[in-house]
Amino acid sequence: MWISQTYHTNTSNKAVDFGSTPVGTPVYAMANGVIGTISSAYGSYLTLNVDNSDHKLFYVHVYKFKVAKGQRVVVGQQLAEIAPQSVNGGYAPHLHLGLQPQYNLMDYLSRDISIQSKYTAIQAVWFDDENRFDWSKHKDLSYENTATFKKGEKVQFTGVQNARKAPAGVITGESVVGQTGSIYDNPREAILDGINYTWYDIHIDGGGSGWFADVGKFEVFVAPQGPTNCEEEVNRLLGEIEGLRTGYRASQDLLGAKAEELTKANGEIKLLKACIEENKNDYANLEENYQKVLEARNRIEQEKLVAQEELDRLQQDRDLGALITEILRKLFKIK
DSSP states (O other): OEEEEEEEEOSSOEEEEEESOOTTOEEEOSSSEEEEEEESSTTSEEEEEETTSSOEEEEESEESOOSOTTOEEOTTOEEEEEOOTTTTTSOOSOEEEEEOTTSOGGGGSOTTSOOBOSOHHHHHHHBOTTSOBOGGGSOOOOSSOOOSSOTTOEEEESSOOEEESSTTOOEEEEOOTTOEEEEOSOOEEEEETTEEEEEEEEEETTSOEEEEEOSSSEEEOOOOOOOOOHHHHHHHHHHHHHHHHHHHHHHHHHHHHHHHHHHHHHHHHHHHHHHHHHHHHHHHHHHHHHHHHHHHHHHHHHHHHHHHHHHHHHHHHHHHHHHHHHHHHHHHTOO
């Protein structure tokens, strides 16, 4: 990205211009958020309200909008194109990219972006001796709101600390332990004695205000609970106790019924066990009788075989006798 102008501020935003950008170059979302304003005025622009943040991005000198007001967009989604001079208010084609006046855009850009400039005045301010962009001259901040406290929250001081006229500015007073107040503005980042602090504009309850650094000496105020009506509380507890008693009695009744069912079940189990034992004895007797019947059957079968053999032998003897008789009759011609 080629820088053609460093920070310049108008009533709504502080921006950096990126030149050497041909007409029609796509312009993409730098953060997740919702589209705010889209307008052909003031050089044709749109705004992007960043999710989970107080930041509003201004994309100016763009046209052929690809999004609509109120539309949610994600990082990398195309928003518009670089506008020609006839549309952007008469300027050479470039992108005017900014944030609200209290923020510095370069503090939020990815360090992976290659930044260049052909203007020696810009190189002298933001580049090193080897003409490389010097990121150390800018903070490395996140678009997302990582502040501990939010605008509109009420806080209470847990320690004594200085109040200042502005972030890291002149001391105007100090807090008192137990004092409460409301955060009036969005948090700011500012360096004091070489340390970067998050600052909050706190309006003190009862009068006075100041900017206080977040050094762990105030916390979100939690209002104490008011006294309760003792009689109402006693009645409520008595009601709960009576409810517990009723539940206990119902549980006892249910337990008694279950005990009766268990006793009955135990009796039935004993009866079933006796029946099983009786059936076992009957089965044993049947098994013994079966063996006796089987033995008798086998014996009868054996006797039947012997009788059949004897019958066959007698039949054979009878047939032989009849044959001899017939031969003798024929031989002696006996009628």
